[in-house]
Amino acid sequence: MTSQTFRTTTGKTNHNDTQPRILILGGTTEANELAEHLSKDPTFHVTTSRAGVTVNRAKVSGNERMGGFGGVEGLIEYLRTSAINVVIDATHPFASTITGNTWTACQKFEIPHLILQRSAWCAEQNDNWIEVPDIQTAQEYLRTLENSMTVFLTTGQKKLDGFIAIKQHKFIARMIEPSVSDAEKQNLKIILQRGPFSEDEETRLVKEEKIDLIVCKNSGGTATYAKLIVARKHNIPVLMISRPPLPSAIVKSTVKGILSWLQNHFSAL
Ligand SMILES: NC(=O)c1ccc[n+]([C@@H]2O[C@H](COP(=O)([O-])OP(=O)(O)OC[C@H]3O[C@@H](n4cnc5c(N)ncnc54)[C@H](OP(=O)(O)O)[C@@H]3O)[C@@H](O)[C@H]2O)c1
Known part of the structure; x- marks a missing residue:
């Protein structure tokens, strides 16, 4: 990947400005897997956000934040102050409020927004x-x-x-x-x-x-x-x-799909 300075809207320089800053919206196994991969890669600065609903949570690799943002406006404010470059919504397929809010916030803030969502189950023969x-x-x-x-x-x-x-x-x-x-x-x-x-x-x-x-x-x-x-x-x-409908973001069903999108996106810049 080429060395590149990414948008920082905070004015602060307490992080490496050459690292794209990625926000993962988590709460799923796939989010944890993605965080594990990305946190090992020095190319990226990764933070996983979790709602904080359950008390006994699995550990997440890399940086973590907890709790709601306060709706779309709160999320936009977080994206701005944390100088996020890409958001990956890896929340559960039925977490439709945060998924809708994320789509709106990324549209308004004009940054790429990907959804990591595992494939749905399909009925097989003899299923009722x-x-x-x-x-x-x-x-x-x-x-x-x-x-x-x-x-x-x-x-x-x-x-x-x-x-x-x-x-x-x-x-x-x-x-x-x-x-x-x-x-x-x-x-x-x-x-x-x-x-x-x-x-x-x-x-x-x-x-x-x-x-x-x-x-x-x-x-x-x-x-x-x-x-x-x-x-x-x-x-x-x-x-x-059935699952609630998804917004019109880039959707990948595997962690691998997200990793190769990131690789292609940032090497092309
Ligand atoms: N729904 C399920 O069946 C299910 C199953 C397994 C795991 N989960 C996980 O549990 C969490 C909550 O699920 P839900 O169905 O209650 O979600 P939801 O209805 O879509 O979201 C409710 C509110 O919780 C906050 N929130 C949700 N996910 C967040 C995250 N990753 N980081 C920060 N804030 C988050 C947001 O608050 P603000 O509006 O204040 O930002 C959101 O508006 C999700 O992260 C999801 O991945 C859900």
Whole structure:
């Protein structure tokens, strides 16, 4: 890569101005992998930003910042004061607020914006998926099922109330950390676990809890895929929540794709 001075809007010189400054929006395994690669490369100055939602977080290589920016304007201010040259949104496919905010902020601040998002899962032969556009539609669907079912929820903490309000069903919700008010809920059992999950573990859970139906987001990746294999083998229907649409940024599905984009972009300057 050629030596090049990049935009610094802070006026401060407490970093190497020849290093492109990259902001990774994180909270995923892919973000951590990308940070690990880039932080080993002296070409770049890399910072990973995390929302700080979970208490027990995996370690991230390189620089890190924590917490929300305060919407689009806060993010623009951060990009300006930190003299960021490229933003890589490697947040979870369902983290649509930060993804939308990032797109708007990068448009306004006029810097390249890439999205790192793993490929979605696709239904295979013998899968029994009912695809729905969002959580609300999943809840409406469950409301129409009159027979009592045991439903395995892997949709996270958000909007849990909407599920447990459907009183004819029993819910088994798996999440990383407990949400505050769950103890009181009568038709809810919480399982606190962090993936990855094996096929054996998922088979055991499905049998022990007598799961009739699974509700999940189309997150993609391997860490939580085993439940779908087990559903296929045991003919368990899956209510699959589709991903929200992406903004019109450059989208790569692998860390390698992002690294080669960065290499090409900065060597061409
Ligand atoms: N949604 C999921 O299913 C899921 C699953 C696994 C991991 N995660 C990770 O958990 C985080 C929160 O997810 P979410 O669905 O609550 O996101 P969200 O609804 O899109 O974002 C909510 C707010 O959280 C802040 N935020 C989110 N990601 C951030 C980041 N990487 N750095 C700094 N601030 C961030 C932003 O606050 P401000 O507006 O104040 O900037 C954003 O407006 C994301 O980083 C995501 O990658 C989400």
